[in-house]
Amino acid sequence: MKWFFTKRKNDNDEQMMDDENLSTEEILEKTDEILEKYDRESTYRRNLGKFTWVVLTIAVLLTLFHLYTGYRGSFEARIQGPIHLGTALCLIFLLYPAKKGLQRKQKGVPWYDVVLAAISLCVGYYNVFFYEALVTERIVFGYTTPDYIVATFGILLVLEATRRCVGLPIVIVAGVAILYALYGNLIPTKLFSHRGFSWNTLASDLYLTTKGIYSTPIQVSSTFIFLFLLFGVILIRTKIGQFFNDLAYALTGRFTGGQAKAAVVSSALQGMVSGSSVANTVGSGAFTIPMMRKAGYTPEFAAATEASSSTGGQIMPPIMGAAAFIMASYTNIPYSQIMIAAIIPALLYFLGVYLAVHYESKKLGIIGVSKNLLPSLRDLMIKQGYLLLPIFVIFYALAIGRTPMRAALLAIFIAFLVSLIKKETRLSLWGIIKTLEEGARVALPVIAACAAAGIIVGVVVQTGLGGRIADGIIELGAGSLILTLVFTMVACLILGMGLPTTANYVVTATLAAPALIQGLDVPILAAHMFVFYFGIVADITPPVCLAAYAAAGLAKANPFKTGVTATKQATAAYIIPFFFVINPQMLLIDYEIPFLTISVITAIIGMLGVSTAMVGYFIRRTYIWERLILFAGGLCLISPDIYLGLVGIVAIAAVLFMQSRRPKENIQAPTISLS
Known part of the structure; x- marks a missing residue:
């Protein structure tokens, strides 16, 4: 279907039109190239040669294993985890080359990666085959030399696999953690020193017990994270992404800046099933960014809008980022409660980005799309509304207390049934097999990140570093x-520069969250949501902001300027975690409807003040001193103190009144052209 869009003349029109006339295949190829450049998870081999069937078989078996345990119940952690991780490591060495960039140059799988894949299976399944001995004899008589050798290989293979499919930064952090565990006795300062561990003790604890690699992150990954990722794959194959795009345009396209607002809404919807900032940015940005550029936005603004919107997808219920499931295990709070607690912060996040887009559009004079050129919301819901059924099912199942495993399994079944309704979404036998394979493949980076994070957590717990860091943060904060x-x-934010969201949350939940909980009596859910939230926002925070860089690649924009613009757009969103820590009612913790309503209203007004200050436009272009007043007024509304809140409201209202007294500016409206 072709669309009409508003258009403004600029120097990049010719190149822009070239981009917009690409075929679907060329767009997909372009997005693949950008994903491989900015997303380490996408650097897998495309040409496996004779190993294609080997990878297909192992991946399908891994998915079937998780479907089976999802239905019948998971095995004991020391069996479920090693099967999960050992098989994943085997697939990683078969799929991911030793060096980035070789994924398209190499044909087949080199012999050394085949060897590493075979060793991974042996080392991974060692805990399964010798389970009885490891939980009985070894406790009494101690570990044997083969145990130590296997543990050593296991740790090294986890680090190398993580480097290949996640990136080097998390491996460096895990490596530093190991060195700290081995040589902590040499550190002179009492704050960080400890007695030190021998390699045999450390390796056996990290690999042969549930204190390290097979601790909470991999346990959660091996039970329900895998199933939720598979659910997301099935939804994508039912073409729900295109439905979300059409739905977003039907809802917002006719309003001021409708093209950019549709990108915000579409990314919020797709983020519910994606769970990856970069993948969501590239997947939806391939279509939304050219539309925004054609409407008259700068390449940097279009890319930033997509990046900031897509990044927020990981905090959007019902399916949040993988770290949210680990949070449920860390806090002993049911995922259903975490999901419900995240609703208001998530909506406020997207409202903040939406407001930034709205006022930038007002400033530029960018109008929306004519209503008769947009898809009919009524027709869209009648013809394709059934695609939302799996999401409603999973939300309902979690809300009534079903376990995440059961909820995910039920949603997968419903999604499969939904795919049968129309021919274009119906999966053939081969399509089902490829879906099972893709479900395993998309889970590999998450599994590797969880395993590496387990090393870090194991060291932190064994050495007592977590308590020391918490004490240091409390002392630094001076109460x-x-x-x-x-x-x-x-x-x-610093950890988020190099660590994926899951690992970032695991580390900060171990090191930083206890400082808020123990030292300042912050509710446990609020503390963990705080670190979870900023771990996600790190994806658009310069200087390392991978989601913004990926979007810049699509828009042919300056990457750093895109990151700065995305940060400006999400400035109001950076304030939200402070809102819900200072006022936990925002997370629906011990809330009362009247006070919750007031809190939400003041939060919205506060974001309005901050957004208009950053954009430089309210109902008129703002002077510097007006922007300062708006920003300060927005910050005042963070505090639950009623007097500060009133000051903030008065400040914002004063600017509104003064601007309303000024003559209205004459903004040249964009012209309309046919795409």
């Missing part, structure tokens, strides 16, 4: 909640 929150935020 001030705001200061402690700021230091914790900075730590999350």
Whole structure:
């Protein structure tokens, strides 16, 4: 279907039109190239040669194993985890080359990767085959030399597999953690020193017990994270992504800046099933970014809008990022409660980006799309509304108390049934097999990240580093909640520069969250949501902001400027975690409807002030001093103190009144052209 869009003349029109006339195949090829450049998870081999069937068989068996355990119940952690990880490591060495860039150059799988894949299976399944001995004899008589050799190989293979499919930064952090465990006795300062561990003790604890690699992250990954990722794959194959795009345009396309607002709504919807900032950015951005550029937005703004919107997908219920499931295990809070608690912060996040887009559009004079050129919301829901059924099912199943495993399994079954309704979404036998294979493949980076994060967690717990870091943060914050929150935020953003969201959350939940909980009596859910939230926002925070860089690649924009613009768009969103820590009612913790309503309203007004200050437009273009007043007013509304809130509201209202007294600017409206 062809669309009409508003258009403004600029120097990039010729190149822009070239991009927009690409075929679907060329667009997909372009997005693949960008994913491989900015997303390490996408650097897998495309040409496996004779190993194609080997990978297909192993991947399908891994998916079937998780479907079976999802239905019949998981095995004991020391059996479920090693099967999950050992098979995943085998697939990683068969799929991911030793060096980035070889995935398209190499044909087949080199002999050394075949050897590593075979060793991974042997080492991974060692815990399964010798399970009885490891939980009985070894406890009494101690570990044997073969145990230590297997543990050593297991740790090294996890680190190498993680380097290949996740990236080097998390491997460096895990490597530093191991060195700290081995040589912590040499550190002079009492804050960080400990007695030190021998390699045999450390390796056996990290690999042969549930204290390290097979701790909570991999246990959660081996039970329900895998099933939720498979659910997302099935939804994508039912073409729900295109439905979300059409739905977003039907809802917002006719309003001011409708093209950019549709990108925000579409990314929010797709984020519910994606779970990856970069993948969501590239997947939806391939279509939304050219539309925004044609409407008259700069390449940097179009890319930033897509990046900031897609990044928020990981905090959007019902299917949030993988770290949210680990949070449920860490906090002993049911995932259903975490999902419900995230609703208001998620909506406020997207409202903040939406407001930034709205006022930028007002400033530029970008109008929406004529209503008669947009898809009919009524017709869309009648013809394709059934595609939303699996999402409603999973939300309902979790809300009534079903376990995440059962909810995911039920949603997968419903999604499969939904795919049968129309021919274009119906899966053939081969399509089902490829879906099972893809379900395993998309889970590999998450499994590797969870395993590497388990190493870090194991060292932190064994050495007592977590308690020391928490004490240090509390002392640095000098008893001030705001200061402690700021230091914790900075730590999350710095870690987020190199660690994937899952690993970032695991580390900060171990090191930083206890400082908020123990030292400042922050509710456990609020503390963990705080570090989870900023771990995600790190994907659009310069200087390392992979989601923004990926979007810039699609828009042919300056990557760093895109990151800065995305940060400006999401500035209001950076404030939301402070809102719900200072006022836990925002997470629906011990809330009362009247006070919750007031809190949400003040939060919205606060974001309005901050967004207009960053954009430089309210109902008129703002002067510098007006922007300062708007920003300060927005910050005042963070505090639950009623007097500060009133000051903030008065400040924002004063700017509104003063601007309404000024003459209206004459903004040249964009012209309309046919795409």
